[in-house]
Amino acid sequence: MPDYILNKPGRLTAEEFNQMKLHTVVGAQILSRVEFPFPIVPVVRHHHERWDGHGYPDGLRGEEIPLTARILSVVDCFDAVREDRPYRRGMTREQAVNYVLEESGKTYDPQVVATFLAHLPEFEAEIEVMRGAPAPTFGIEATERLSGAALAVAPAAGLAEDAPHAPEAAHASGERPLYDLAAALAACQTEEEKCAAFVGHLGQVVPADTCALVRVNEETGESRVALAAGRNASLLEGRAVRQDSGVTGWVLSNRKPLFNSDPKLDLPEDAAAHFTDYRALAVAPVAADRVLFGAIALYSAALSEYDARHQRLLCEAADIFARSLAAGRTEPPTDATAPQPKPARFAVTTLESNLTH
Structure with missing residues (x-):
């Protein structure tokens, strides 16, 4: 199954859905090579058949469908x-029961x-x-350890660097730019x-070829790219972002970050054609005190993925930005020309707290 179908946040096209249906046939073919003592293959092949005969791959009806497949389809x-998906929220228990x-x-x-x-x-x-219990091993245990030579073998593409732990390394790898961001805000x-x-300093915190800041209109609930920077920024700035489609829409809807989906899945077709060489996507919500201000999306052609350090730094930067917005809204009215030191203390103190706890 192609990754772009598995990771697509929105609805599948008819062609994509037909390709997805093949997983029942291909899965059954693969398992048919294994001599299971139980009828596993029919379960895999027919777990998407429907009681009314309108399922796939064979259109079986009623009790023509193996009982085990009928059970698996319900479960x-x-x-x-019940699970969240990039394109929708999970149902509650009551909703799931009613749906079944x-x-x-x-x-x-x-x-x-x-x-x-x-x-x-x-x-x-x-x-x-x-x-929380350990996963069962079904009696299969490792009987030997890897040799030193085997442990030394690295993948052809190389290994990702471990996140730095020493304060000096952490400071050099992103925390100093976070301080600069807080001070600028x-x-x-x-x-x-x-x-x-925020957009101007974010590139010093997390690398990206294109950055898009989405803001939510509190009166209408509509979301739109308020500011974009980098390559193809003009294609993104001002565009509406629906909360029921795309990676950024999912992040807005669920208020959770999402990393390393195909960047083209987050863009309308007319813009996606200009992002064919982009390989990595990182999106984080901008929210504080239960208020959703928007989301920040980073697109990269240079990176193959946003690693754990990138993800942490982006979420921290988004949090600093959100808290700065929230603090500004709770400030008492002042002379526009007078200095406002309280937000500065708020932003920098918050950052210091995050880095020391």
Whole structure:
């Protein structure tokens, strides 16, 4: 299955969905080479068949579908709809139960649905007991250790550097630019100035070829790229960002960062054509005190991925920016020409606290 389909935040096209359907056939073909003592292959091939006959890959109906596949389809659905996805939020338990009930007799075997829901509290209790427990090894244990020569072998592309731990190394790898960012934000008096300072200094904190700052309009709820910098910035600045599509939309909707999806999945088709050489994407929400101000998206052609250090620094920078915006809104009215030291102390003190705890 191509990565761009697996990682696509929005809806699949008809062609992409048809390609995705092949995972049932290909998976069954792969497993057919293994002589399992149980009928595993039919389960894999038919777990997307529907009770009403409108499923795939073979359009089986009712009890033509193997019972094990009918069971797996219900369990798979219930688990999947409870999880967050890049293109939607996960359902609550009640919503998931109602959804399965609505599909009973259409997508799912009614008897399987009834049995599953009747025993759901037991299943959930078992899952809670297993939560945090070591994964079972099924009796398969490592019987020997890697030799020194084997441990010395590195991948052809090289290894990612470990995140620095020493204070000096940490200071040199991004914390000094964070201090500079906090100081620059503290010197600003308007949100527009803060946005410009944030985008202007962010490149010193985390590398990117293109940067897009999305702001949420608190009155309308609409999101738009307020400021962009770097390559192709003019293609992004001013564009609307829907919270139900794209990587940035998912981040806005879920208020969680998302890293290393295909950058082209975050862009409209007319803009994506100009980003064909981009390989890495990092998006973090800009939120503080339960207020969502927007999101910051970094696109890179030079990097193959944003590593753990990049991710941490971006989230810290976004947090500093968000807290600066929040502090500015809680400041009492002052003479526009007078200095405002409180936001400066707030931003720098917050950064020092983050770095020392």
